């Protein structure tokens with residue numbers, strides 16, 4: 001095990017060259033602790049060689065200062081800083097620059113692979129475990145994703161996949177767009193839920209990914225959603241007209257007034273929508289929520 005940086009560990013494949021390299025990151029938000037505990041356990045097993053990885057792995061605990069304080073972030077939401085054109089000062093900005101470089105170094109050593117950025121939601125979800133796949137501007141980028149990924153996620157207990165429609169400065173978008181990785185943001189239960197419930201699907205996903213040469217796949221299916229609208233907060237008085245505290249993925253029929261932003265009322269589009277990550281308490285210019293439509 002190589003210790004590349006505080007909270008950054010690299011383990012070579014048990015037998016070279018091994019399968020596609022894997023980046024596992026957690027703690028981008030310092031209050032999302034269940035996935036952090038899972039990765040700490042797996043790291044311990046990798047260090048003691050009781051778990052022998054079939055592929056090179058880079059294990060990252062991202063926002064260490066926020067994790068110490070069990071806070072979402074100190075000054076800046078780290079998942080809005082990756083690949084951003086303007087660097088921000090302070091710990092989170094500097095940490096993002098360092099983590100991007102570690103990922104570039106890892107990709108240079110082993111080529112493109114897989115990145116799972118592990119999170120937990122602020123509130124409960126109709127799909128407690130779900131994946132977000134970052135937007136890819138390059139149509140060829142679709143080829144990065146092994147078609148067995150959805151079934152691999154489903155067999156572990158993830159029940160939904162959200163395809164994002166626009167670039168974002170998330171860790172998963174960075175590794176996907178700049179390093180050519182097949183990347184997902186994985187939401188593993190909500191932060192108030194029990195850690196063991198949150199951890200079970202994640203363990204079922206990560207152990208075979210680490211120890212097997214290939215993606216397991218399986219017969220299970222996921223519900224697939226597409227983001228149809230990023231609700232970007234334009235005015236300080238942005239507010240939801242539906243229950244902001246409702247569960248993630250709550251559906252609304254076409255024409256439902258969803259939110260009010262300045263003089264504009266945002267309505268559920270034709271075909272209706274499901275609401276994800278509703279949060280009006282973000283700075284102007286940030287995302288206050290996502291409207292989704294069901295694809296399959």
Ligand SMILES: [Zn+2]
Nearest residue numbers: 029032119120
């Ligand atoms: Zn998060």
